Amino acid sequence: MNGGPRLFSILRQGPYLIASIHTALDDSQLVRFQQDLVERIGSDRARGVVIDVAALDVLDSFASRTLRDIGEMARLRGAVTVIVGIQPDVAFAMVELGMDTGRVVTALDLEEGLAELDSHVTAPPAPRT
Amino acid sequence: MHGWGRRPPAVRSAHRRGTPGRTVSRVVAVEPVGSPGGDCGSADVAALIPLVRRIVASRVPDPATADDLVQETLTRVLAAAGRVEPGMLEPYAIVTARNVVTSMWRDQDRQRRHQHRVVDLRPPEAPDEDVLAREDRAAVAEALTRLSDRERSTLLAHEVSGQDTRALAAELGSTAGAVAAQLNRTRARLRVEYLLVSERVEPPTERCRPVLLAISGGDRRRQREVDAARHLLECDLCARLSEPLVGRGRSRDDAVRVAVRTDADVVAARQAAREVATRLGFSTTEVTLIATAVSEITRNIVRFAESGEVVVAELQEPRKGISIVARDAGPGIADVEQALQDGYSTYQGLGLGLPGARRLMDEFAVVSEIDRGTTVTMTKWRGET
Missing domain, CATH: 3.30.565.10 (Histidine kinase-like ATPase, C-terminal domain)
Structure with missing residues (x-):
């Protein structure tokens, strides 16, 4: 199930990871995305993750749950997650569906997302000095 | 290369004077074969062979084709030898060789341009085609026997004897529309029976035949009645058999x-x-x-x-x-x-x-x-x- 080309990319940007989904993913691809991303958070010692979901055609219950889980797992691994690029139609459908989007932080676009991460991440390391 | 380039004008004048055409047949017709100059001509022509061969080979890469063209050139030169002035045979051969090569190119080009017209679009006959056709006929014949007598005779009268529905209706004491509808049902049944015969299977459940019939007939109401869609999910045989039937029945997309x-x-x-x-x-x-x-x-x-x-x-x-x-x-x-x-x-x-x-x-x-x-x-x- 996990064969085939990756339909998403995870790129490093300083202390952050930028994960972009390139096309509509099916459930097993979403699971693969989740696994890869959580692994990369460890291997890259990332402090924050931006997930760009602009290319997803729908965020149904499974996709929402997966994103929520990623946020939770990332938090446990010491990284903050921001979801960016939820399209207005998709947002509408999520609300209609009755999705509980939980405590995952969202931002409009990549720029806002990175700014959001900065505000979360730069604060904690300071007390160490 | 060999200094022949300067000579063609002379040759052209020779053409004007003596040999108008390029085609061998015309030249031969004008020139009787047993002319006095014939013998000495053939010896001269033989001496020209290496020259002609060089000219042709420099233009045509394929040795077999080149050989053919050399032969053709020599034939023409030989035929014209009697008419060409002494000493002019060599330039004549050179021009002829060039002409032969050019006309071959032209022919090839023409052929290429017209190739699409001669393409045979029919698929090549497979070796097993005959056998398959025979099996097919047997299956249709077998399927026909599974129809009721009345269905069969009406269908055959219409399809084979060419009786129209109105004539059939008069014969059967019915209406043309009813006969047409009945023919449609018969054809649907024939398709199903044909598939069953050619696959050599009997439907595993009671429901298979009605479902296949409804699909074959393209009758949506009947399909709903027999819950055809569900049956196709349950029954592998029907799912397989119904594929060709669905394909033809679907008139709307x-x-x-x-x-x-x-x-x-x-x-x-x-x-x-x-x-x-x-x-x-x-x-x-x-x-x-x-x-x-x-x-x-x-x-x-x-x-x-x-x-x-x-x-x-x-x-x-x-x-x-x-x-x-x-x-x-x-x-x-x-x-x-x-x-x-x-x-x-x-x-x-x-x-x-x-x-x-x-x-x-x-x-x-x-x-x-x-x-x-x-x-x-x-x-x-x-x-x-």
Whole structure:
């Protein structure tokens, strides 16, 4: 199930990871995305993750749950997650569906997302000095 | 290269004086074969062979073709030898060789340009074609014997003897329309019997024949009556046999069917729904709602049943809308009411699948039978605009 080309990319940007989904993913691809991303958070010692979901055609219950889980797992691994690029139609459908989007932080676009991460991440390391 | 380049004008004048045509036949006709100059000419021509060969070889890479052209040149030169002035035979041979090569190129070019006209589009006859045709005839004959006498005689009278429906109606004491309808039913039956004979199978259940007949006839009402769609999910034989029947029966392309087995099919199903909804003029927001609902119910097929299908159809009456039917032959839902409640989930989902999809659509119905499968039917109507 996990064969085939990756339909998403995870790129490093300083202390952050930028994960972009390139096309509509099916459930097993979403699971693969989740696994890869959580692994990369460890291997890259990332402090924050931006997930760009602009290319997803729908965020149904499974996709929402997966994103929520990623946020939770990332938090446990010491990284903050921001979801960016939820399209207005998709947002509408999520609300209609009755999705509980939980405590995952969202931002409009990549720029806002990175700014959001900065505000979360730069604060904690300071007390160490 | 050899200084021949300067000579052609002289040759051309020789042409003007003596040999007008290039074709051998015309030259030969003018020039009787046993002319006095013949003998000395052939010796001279033989001496020209290496020269001609060089000229042709420098223009034509393929040795076999070059050889043919050398032969042709020599034949022409030989035929004209009697008429060409002494000493002019060499330039004459050179020009002839060039002409022969050029006309070959021209022929090739012409052939290339006209090649498309001679392409034979019929597939080449396979070695087993004859055998297959014979088996086919046997299968049709066998299928014909399975019809009732009346069906068979009417069909043969119409198809073989060429009697029209009106004549048949008069004979049978019926109307032309009724005869035509009966012929249609007979043909549908013949198709089914033909498939059964050629596959050498007997339908495993009582329901198979009626289902196949309804599909073969393209009769949607009858298909619903015998619940053909569900039977095709349950019965592998009928699913296979019905494929050619469905292909020909489908006259309208307003319904898209997506077979669902794996995760990837969920994406395919919601994209099919998206396409149909867009074509119907739903707004992008509505299209996303529909796609989300399709995603939810299709996922249930993958989760709970081994396989199923999603059929997305356009509705025109009473107004434009989209109808989605998701069907599986899985274990079924024990308590549909409970499954429709928020938060009820048998796997670690959000429990939003069915209730969520219901909220997204205008009409929503779940029919489920334990061990027989589940059918979700949902509809969204387009706004009044």
